Amino acid sequence: MERIEKNKLLLASVLGLIGLLVNLYPIHLFANIQLILGNVSYVIAAVLLGPWYALYTAMITVTGLMVAWDSPHVYFLFGVEALFLGLARKKDIYALYASFGFWLFIGMPLFYLYIFLFTDLPSSHIAFIILKQGINGLVYACIGSLMITLTPSFWHFKSKIKDRQRRTFNGQLTYTFTLVITVALLLAALLFNNQFIERQQALLYHNIESSAAHLGLSTQAYIDSHTQAIKNAAAWLSLNQHSETEEQILLSHLHENYPGFITMLLADSQGVVIGASPASLLSSLESQRKELSIRDRDYFVQAFINQRNFISPAFLGKGFGQDPIVAISAPIYRADTPHQPIGIIEGSLDLKEFKVIDNIKTNQNNQSIVLIDKNGRVIYATDNLGITPLSEFNYSLPSKNYITPFPMLNISHSDTMAPEYVYASVTLENDWQLFVLNPFRPLVDLVESMYLATFAILFVALSVTIYISRVISRRLTLPLENIANKFSTQSDNNYVNYAVDEESPEEIYTLFQRLKQSKSQLIGYQLELEEKVAVRTLELEHANSQLKALAEKDPLTGLYNRRYAEDKFPGIQQLCKRSDEIIAIALLDLDKFKFINDTYGHDGGDLTLKRVAELLSQEFKRDSDIIVRYGGEEFLLIMPLCNALKIENHLESFRKKLDNIVIESQQDKQQFKVTTSIGAVIGNGTYSDSLEQWVKQADINLYQAKKAGRNKLVFTTLEG
Known part of the structure; x- marks a missing residue:
């Protein structure tokens, strides 16, 4: 278990580092709108590893955003999202559905509170930024889920989170369709919106530059005419x-x-x-x-x-x-x-x-002009700007995080991050400077409306996708259910004539026809098999009667005898040989058993053998273990598929337990003990297919145990 947890932690760390690197370079779309894709990492961690590993991955991943944005809110907001996705996964909720619920009910409200309390963004921008972040969340949730869905073998490991209940084909097909359509729609919409906005920006600035050039010429001509x-x-x-x-x-x-x-x-x-x-x-x-x-x-x-x-x-x-x-x-x-x-x-x-010059821009009602002299004092400004002539023309540049390809400035709100105007300027021959300003807000409004339309289209598309995928999956699963019922042993007559219909897919109809043919063949095979079974049954009964005639067990101890061991060993050896498993063989010889017989009589000796047999049965009770009275006071243990690291301790434990048993003779109530010497070997099933070879090696170890003073265990590993 510890190794598996370490593997999960390693995977979470690798995912986090990949996400961190990707988040260092968010994709710029418009102004301060950026597409972040590194968060795919903790979506994958949430689906595969659960909430706490997802939180760990998220903390590493969003560090890249902290470096890029210098905004500590990312740790809290995306950490909560990672936990939410992980907990939803444990409830068998798909990641995309969980992400949609998170941003709708938790993420967007939290993001609103953060912007409202800790930033200086104007209120007109808040709704748009929140909506953008929600769409971004759906994008990386879709991509993460789609990566897992399309590459299942890559994420196959035992310790990953598994569904508590088997999902239906209907649900799986619906979710897959939803993922594909959502990713395609969102990426296409973002790409289209971005290209459209870039064209609008370029067109806007081209108009401003044209106006600046035209108005500059008009202003210069006006000054030149009066100068002349x-x-x-x-x-x-x-x-x-x-x-x-x-x-x-x-x-x-x-x-x-x-x-x-x-x-x-x-x-x-x-x-x-x-x-x-x-x-x-x-x-x-x-x-x-x-x-x-x-x-x-x-x-x-x-x-x-x-x-x-x-x-x-x-x-x-x-x-x-x-x-x-x-x-x-x-x-x-x-x-x-x-x-x-x-x-x-x-x-x-x-x-x-x-x-008079200001009025020349008849087709550009949104544009304003500011004319300043070489000392920076305002000569003229359009009325809606509220700038007094002869005042200093003071303006500020927007935040560096607000990335635009064109020059921007703020006049009224110098401390806000969002720019007020896009501008172009020309310098006249007398060092006067003419600024042509166009409000930036209409372009932002256009972007907001496009993102809102994207969100609305996404909602409609998801609804249609869910409905269509359910219809399609039903078209596939219903005929299969009918076919299963038709060929079931407990089928109702209602399914016989309507297993498939004219609208069923060709593949399902072909399957139905082949199953009908197979059913007829199976009936024939069944009758033939029943006849063969009857013949084989008679043969088996005859063989069983012969086997019963053979004595398989020792009558005194109830253990298997030597013949049984020799008959069973080849099958055991072949099994272990095919599966590359090991076999342990132990040969036990009771120490000074002749002394027990001479001192306590044959009844004492028999009682000793029974007590040893009972203890062997208690200690070696796996179905695969074979305990054999090999002859006289010798016992043989055949232990296939055993744990090589524990078998020696197990045998040693048995030896000690036997050493502690007190045997009381039935006649004169005398108490005595018995010990055993054990020679044991362990080897791969490929060592030998002859039990005699295994026993021979065990006997060598038994001799060493006797020679070492009895009541010893000598255990060796066979080579080859």
Whole structure:
């Protein structure tokens, strides 16, 4: 028993190590969805070895998941599953059915509690993750059960768990069909879902990239057109000298043509605003007798001092209003001073006007955009993002465990593991960056619906499979039952004409016809056999009468005589020779028996022989043992199929017991003892087919026992 338990522990350990290695590399499907197949190991252990070995295997197997996921819940959840499957196996419940019940009533609720209490996953993801884990559990339960079903000889060993009751053909066929269809359906569904989702992801990201490229070009064109407008206006003002009134009119006309500017202005060499559009802004300053100086503004310094066209980062205006703006400025020259500016022209882009670009994505309603300057400040963001212009664009990347082939980011929930948006970005010529965002949740919803549909289809398929397999198995078993009843000795007449019908399979109909022919032949053979039996019976009765005439037993001791031993030994020897078994032969001689006869008379000698015979019968009482009074005070023991390790001790025990027996003579009530010397040999049945050869070797040992002082056992093993 100890060896068998060690073998079971070894098998459980090997299965656990294989499962651990497989679980180190879970198969990635989508995002954080992974298919784990290493758990097949403890499913096999549960079916073959029972709950505790399954738990041991599970603890080794899920260590691979602990390394891959760094999540200690795997030990508890999958340990409970292994125990449940093992206990269900002891109740003769198939592993797939047990797995379905476990995940429905225990596994999914436990997994929900773990996610709810110990993770930061959003509640919208919980149902999907639980359903995914349940489907994964059914997958590896199916694979494990199918491996055992399809390779029964590989798992054949005596100590494995066996069914308490023989299963019906109907149940076995139903379960096999269920396994095959479940595995095929789940793997096909997972493969199809994965390919479909990958295509959807690729299509989604292609659309985002296309939108980013298109919107980037539109944004760049928008900026370029307004920049070019400022450059053209500066060039025109530089070529011709105009009065302030004419410049004001020119500025107003330019502003009308470019409404993307919230304001426009002209400033002289001192940075004092001398023209503005709308003109009412300048009129308001004049009415208050104020001058507006922009000498300290970056857009003045870059255009006037550094003499270059300039596009500023986003900032909050403080001259003509306090709106978020981007300033575009250019220097103004005179024809006679081409290297020294006399002022600048500036236009303040209204950041809200970027909504025009946002509206270009008419066919992509789910997409949003974020435009940031080179300092990372938001120039424009789609309204539904809730991002304030001029704020820092802060975002975070999702968890490393959430594997996707495309870039993801979180804006609102930076601490959650699940990503909020898939994004693509382009960098403009002025180092602005445009982000195009698409919510990730709709894709997750699609995956959830597909997995839910898979689960529903699986449930329907299992129901249909169980029904169809029962019908098919009944079509097979019912004709066989009818045939068995027809050819039974206690058959009813109802089965005679309806053993098979037209709808029975051809193989069963052929079997029925052959059985009918065989039954007729058997009746003929039976009559012939009965006649032969009658003849043989008469012959046996005659032989028995002859055997009874032979004296088989010694009349004094009731033991077999020498003739019986010589007649029986060849059959015993041939049996042991065919089965490669051993035979032990012991020759016993009572010590100083002549002294007993001389001292206590022949009655004392006879009583001694009887007591020795009784003790021999008590100690060597197997059906296969032959006890023989070999002659006078000698006894012969023939012990086939004996235990080579115990027979010597057995003979020694008998010698000691005989040494302790006190014999009392019947006449004068004198007490005395008797001892025996034993010569014994043990050898393979192939040693010799002659009893005389065996006895001769035993006699040699008997002589050695006598020579050693009597009341001894000399036991040797025969070679050959």
